[in-house]
Amino acid sequence: MGLMDLLKKGLKKTREGFFERIASALKGSKLDEATLEEVEELLILADVGAETAHEIVEMIKERYREAQDDPLEIAKKVLTEILEGDATISSPEKPPLVISVVGVNGTGKTTTIAKLGYLFKSQGKDVVFAAADTFRAAAIEQIKTWGERIGATVISQHMGADAGAVAYDAVSHAVSKGKDVVIIDTAGRLHTKHNLMEELKKVHRVVSKILPGAPHEVLLVIDATTGQNGLVQATKFKEAVEVTGIVVTKLDGTAKGGVVIPIRHKLGIPIKFIGFGEGMEDLKPFSARDFVEALFD
Amino acid sequence: MFEALQERFGKVIKNLTGKGRLTEKNIADAVRQVKLSLLEADVNYKVVKDFIERVKSRVLGEEVLKSFTPEQQFIAAIRDELIGLLGGEQRRLNLVHRPSYIMLVGLQGSGKTTTAAKLAKKLKKEGLRPLLVAADVYRPAAIDQLEQLGKVIEVPVVTGDRKNPEKIVKEAQEIAVNRNHEVVILDTAGRLHIDDEMMEELSRVKELVRPDEILMVVDAMAGQDAVNSAKVFDERLDLTGFIVTKMDGDARGGVILSIHYVTGKPIKFVGVGEKIDDLEPFYPDRVASRILGMGDVLSLIDKLEASMDAEKMKEMESKLKRLEFDLNDFREQLIQLKKMGSLAEVMSMIPGAPSVDAVKGEENMKKALAILDSMTPQERRNPRIINHSRKLRIAKGSGTTVNDVNRLLKNYEEFQKMMKQFKSNRRLLRKFGLNI
Numbered sequence: 001m002g003l004m005d006l007l008k009k010g011l012k013k014t015r016e017g018f019f020e021r022i023a024s025a026l027k028g029s030k031l032d033e034a035t036l037e038e039v040e041e042l043l044i045l046a047d048v049g050a051e052t053a054h055e056i057v058e059m060i061k062e063r064y065r066e067a068q069d070d071p072l073e074i075a076k077k078v079l080t081e082i083l084e085g086d087a088t089i090s091s092p093e094k095p096p097l098v099i100s101v102v103g104v105n106g107t108g109k110t111t112t113i114a115k116l117g118y119l120f121k122s123q124g125k126d127v128v129f130a131a132a133d134t135f136r137a138a139a140i141e142q143i144k145t146w147g148e149r150i151g152a153t154v155i156s157q158h159m160g161a162d163a164g165a166v167a168y169d170a171v172s173h174a175v176s177k178g179k180d181v182v183i184i185d186t187a188g189r190l191h192t193k194h195n196l197m198e199e200l201k202k203v204h205r206v207v208s209k210i211l212p213g214a215p216h217e218v219l220l221v222i223d224a225t226t227g228q229n230g231l232v233q234a235t236k237f238k239e240a241v242e243v244t245g246i247v248v249t250k251l252d253g254t255a256k257g258g259v260v261i262p263i264r265h266k267l268g269i270p271i272k273f274i275g276f277g278e279g280m281e282d283l284k285p286f287s288a289r290d291f292v293e294a295l296f297d
Numbered sequence: 298m299f300e301a302l303q304e305r306f307g308k309v310i311k312n313l314t315g316k317g318r319l320t321e322k323n324i325a326d327a328v329r330q331v332k333l334s335l336l337e338a339d340v341n342y343k344v345v346k347d348f349i350e351r352v353k354s355r356v357l358g359e360e361v362l363k364s365f366t367p368e369q370q371f372i373a374a375i376r377d378e379l380i381g382l383l384g385g386e387q388r389r390l391n392l393v394h395r396p397s398y399i400m401l402v403g404l405q406g407s408g409k410t411t412t413a414a415k416l417a418k419k420l421k422k423e424g425l426r427p428l429l430v431a432a433d434v435y436r437p438a439a440i441d442q443l444e445q446l447g448k449v450i451e452v453p454v455v456t457g458d459r460k461n462p463e464k465i466v467k468e469a470q471e472i473a474v475n476r477n478h479e480v481v482i483l484d485t486a487g488r489l490h491i492d493d494e495m496m497e498e499l500s501r502v503k504e505l506v507r508p509d510e511i512l513m514v515v516d517a518m519a520g521q522d523a524v525n526s527a528k529v530f531d532e533r534l535d536l537t538g539f540i541v542t543k544m545d546g547d548a549r550g551g552v553i554l555s556i557h558y559v560t561g562k563p564i565k566f567v568g569v570g571e572k573i574d575d576l577e578p579f580y581p582d583r584v585a586s587r588i589l590g591m592g593d594v595l596s597l598i599d600k601l602e603a604s605m606d607a608e609k610m611k612e613m614e615s616k617l618k619r620l621e622f623d624l625n626d627f628r629e630q631l632i633q634l635k636k637m638g639s640l641a642e643v644m645s646m647i648p649g650a651p652s653v654d655a656v657k658g659e660e661n662m663k664k665a666l667a668i669l670d671s672m673t674p675q676e677r678r679n680p681r682i683i684n685h686s687r688k689l690r691i692a693k694g695s696g697t698t699v700n701d702v703n704r705l706l707k708n709y710e711e712f713q714k715m716m717k718q719f720k721s722n723r724r725l726l727r728k729f730g731l732n733i
Contacts, residue, residue: 041342
């Protein structure tokens with residue numbers, strides 16, 4: 001199955017009903033106030049947020065005034081332009097590449113790490129998982145199970161251990177054994193908990209001490225079912241740890257994940273991956289064009 | 298909690314002050330603002346539309362009382378309608394059978410396993426003997442997670458063969474009857490509402506145990522789609538209610554303001570923190586007041602009662618009466634206050650309290666405690682003996698400066714003065730609920 005098919009499959013539920021309605025509202029029609037209002041309403045229902053939805057509608061209006069193209073095409077263009085960004089994963093001059101995966105509780109960090117690990121494994125890379133979620137009961141067992149399944153080394157300590165120490169161990173293991181990728185599983189933390197955000201900073205500080213420039217990627221996992229709170233999460237995590245990219249998970253439900261649009265639009269953080277299923281291969285690099293095309297198709 | 302809504306509603310209300318009468322025209326802007334604030338708070342679009350219509354027809358219709366100012370009218374209407382959205386009355390668990398089954402269901406990552414443990418702890422505190430059942434066989438280590446939580450709260454966990462949810466549940470049924478457990482809490486795997494096969498599995502488990510309560514666990518940070526999944530879960534399983542989790546993640550209120558309205562099922566509990574005790578009953582009226590910035594004194598009192606030692610409270614009160622409140626007592630107070638949760642949370646329940654810099658406030662509290670801990674009991678009993686060399690020692694011991702120590706002592710002095718004044722004005726004290 002090609003990438004587009006996978007995307008379409010995963011986004012099928014998203015497309016049905018929602019963007020289909022936008023599409024039919026826009027397709028070939030004249031752009032009148034009623035249509036625009038409907039578009040705005042649909043964007044809000046997709047969790048784009050009232051403010052950004054309004055801005056997008058204004059942009060569509062503006063473009064339409066300039067050139068009376070097909071309104072649907074204009075809308076696609078506007079959304080693609082907003083969402084476009086560098087989705088590549090940076091590669092350091094010398095391995096290991098260190099990726100820290102962060103986010104609030106329950107967004108699917110550990111599953112995403114397993115999928116990321118699988119992706120790197122399939123590229124022939126040696127992968128190390130750092131079980132740095134030492135807070136949640138059985139989080140270590142969870143990452144260990146995944147490590148076994150996909151053949152990644154898991155570096156762990158006991159529950160309640162210092163997360164920074166675990167990350168440190170994992171990175172030094174990777175450096176000395178010449179492994180290619182280290183993925184750090186951090187504990188879920190609400191962005192409102194000052195102490196936990198400080199702890200996360202510390203984990204990164206410790207890692208950068210042993211390997212300057214690491215972590216090279218800090219991926220924030222956003223649950224597609226999240227509302228405008230997602231924008232606050234992104235803001236706070238970015239303030240604390242310089243988030244380099246977003247992973248949107250759970251796009252296989254009926255949620256639209258529209259909150260990534262204001263996240264990209266207002267904070268400038270690129271979306272790097274999308275997750276849309278329980279299977280190991282259900283994680284793909286994000287492409288704005290494919291994403292928007294698949295939505296409207 | 299609800300800061301965003303609070304702030305925006307505050308502005309709306311301010312703008313209405315001074316208007317002579319509410320008319321379609323002069324409430325137009327307020328209505329639009331309310332609509333936008335609700336939308337930004339993730340309240341479902343259709344719910345917002347209905348809500349706005351209802352508020353509008355109320356303030357413009359006959360229900361308006363002449364003795365109210367326009368902003369009072371507006372607030373009253375919004376408060377009433379908010380309570381309606383939130384479900385009206387507080388609703389408790391309805392456990393009639395013995396053993397009684399509670400099924401927890403929901404999407405992945407909503408917090409079912411943690412909530413199962415929290416609920417078990419709560420029921421245990423109420424004198425019941427709960428049994429936990431780990432029926433999530435899909436997520437790696439989900440069963441281990443519940444097992445570990447069960448150990449912490451000392452509630453047995455049934456794990457069965459760790460493979461087949463129905464088998465595990467059947468085993469739990471036997472254990473529940475044999476060992477006289479009054480209530481059995483089932484943790485099920487997270488699933489998408491559109492996954493037919495997985496939803497079917499839940500129906501079968503439901504058929505098996507005939508639960509008194511089948512509660513959907515919903516993440517407070519969910520967006521517009523929350524109502525869709527809630528609707529499907531309700532249609533397929535006929536839920537008895539909801540537990541909304543992660544309310545401490547600056548939840549905007551969208552989920553709690555939408556799910557009852559859409560399904561007609563009540564919210565029974567809210568999860569407000571990471572500790573196992575952080576599960577609270579849900580009170581629609583209190584929450585409505587809080588959203589409108591009117592504080593929530595009732596919940597504050599509940600919290601006080603739950604975290605304070607009743608004996609100690611009495612002792613403290615009589616000490617206050619006799620003006621014997623020394624630094625030992627002050628230290629005790631600070632320790633109790635810390636137990637109540639974050640300062641910001643406590644402050645948000647006090648009507649009209651200024652919004653505090655929570656982080657700074659906590660730091661100050663920590664500092665004060667460190668200073669008090671570095672004093673000898675004697676010094677705390679009689680702060681007058683604290684001379685300069687003692688101050689130096691205290692500052693060194695607590696990692697603060699002499700200035701910090703001085704500031705604390707000065708605050709204490711002022712507090713004593715205030716108490717003396719209070720004593721001469723008992724009525725004022727009674728107003729604060731202190732019966733002196």
